[in-house]
Amino acid sequence: MLRFWSWALLRLAAVMLMASFAGAMLMRVAPGFSSDDQELNSGLSAQSIQAVRKARLVDANVPRFYAQYIASLVKGDLGVSRSLNLPVKDLLRERLPVTLLNLAFALAVGWLLGLALAIATQTWNLRALTFLANGLSGTFISTPAAALALVFLLLRWSPAFAAALLVFPKIYRYAQNLLQQSSEMPHVLTARAKGAGPWRVLAWHVAPIALPQLIALVGVSISIGIGVLLPIEVVSDVAGIGQLAWHAAQSRDLPLLVNLTMVVTFMTVCATLVSDAAQRGFMRSAA
């Protein structure tokens, strides 16, 4: 177990460093990095525009910028946002809880809806219910997050609920396939033939087989949740890290963007690691 966690933490650190460096490099090589909207401001003098260009050159050498960033990070300093002129630490402290709260709501509702429908369709096997569940999941899996956020804005519904509806189809489809496969296993068929009721079969024979894989899906669903929350926060004007990332990208704010990449990667990798560990623990106890 100690070995697993040591490797996991090492992997977490390596992936976080590489992801933030790769994010910074991608931004740097993009053709618009060296240009700044302020250069188009006719109210600025030639000296001011020169100063803007000079300030941008500070970030132009990404390896040097990154080395300085890591050195500051070790001291607990996340730097200052160039566009908002505020410490990145304060910005994250302000925005992160909003995103985490929305993410938690989206995942809770998405999982509840997805699992409930998967279990219901599997247990009762009603054609109308299956059609409805497949139709709902098919519709939401085919809807772009930004478009759904706009529709929710029109209806004045919570943006977190839009995120939940986009997470739900992935959970429903995966859980339904898993339950279907588990239900066709010989020991489950035997239990049914011996007269065990649907709920008993589900609780004692199907769930123990399906659970480890469902636990593994938790990590993936967090990544899906973050992915859908980003455009939703931008469209719905929610002050979370998705909107902050959007702002950072548009204003070419490298310090802010590197930190956000680091935070998003940390959340995703941690979720995957925890779900992997839970899956291993469950399988070990089952064995």
Added chain:
Amino acid sequence: MKIVHIIAIAVLCLTALTILGASYLAPAGYEQQFRETPQAAPSTHHPLGTDDLGRDRWARLLYGMRVSLTLAPLAALFTTVLAGLVGGVAGYFGGWTERCCKLLIDLFLSVPWMFLLITVRAVLPLNVSPEASVTVTFALLGLLGWAASARVICTGAKELMKSEFVWQARAQGFSGFKLIRLHLLPNLRGALLAQFWISVPVFIIAEANLGALGLGVAEPLPSLGSLLRELQEVVTLRPEPWRLLPLVVLIVVISSFQVLLNKQEVRA
């Protein structure tokens, strides 16, 4: 074959025909402006009315479908080739090469690719030409979306390398390119095709997300994503529900893909 599958195939065939015949079905070019009738309601001349700049919405929808539904498969092809290369190399060589490739795959899977996509696309200059924007958008989709597919291909290639017929071929002196061409590629074709078809709807949705945020294809070239920008004027949606048609078309086309993918009809 179930009725749902027949409907899905019919929808996709109809979509393909519409894309091919867009020039004949559209009453005007996608950038032609009818300056005397901006924001017109649907009529016989303009079946879906006109937008703020007086451009025919029906024509823009048809050409937008052509752009999105032609370039998404191209991006999917690019991503499948990339996934095949990385996954295939990892599975074929194994050892350190596999570990390095898997680290790269993990790296790409660790950052939600929508985050990377929006970040990189947002940095592009605002005055980029429509042709450049469409190329960059779909090239980015292809470049950032390969990791999950590469993992599947890597597993498939690794299993193939352990199979008896590959051992036999190697014992007979087959190696390198010949082994890949005669044994690996034909057996990985199913997995590669599946990854291609899975990527197509994913890329259409990703482009739609970018377009809705104003980061997709630049004006005046339409795409399904850029047409969704009109939805941002939410107050006009209730009195003018026909503005929702691009979203409805998008959902219907993607749902059709999903129906066929679920039943693995396309994968066969």
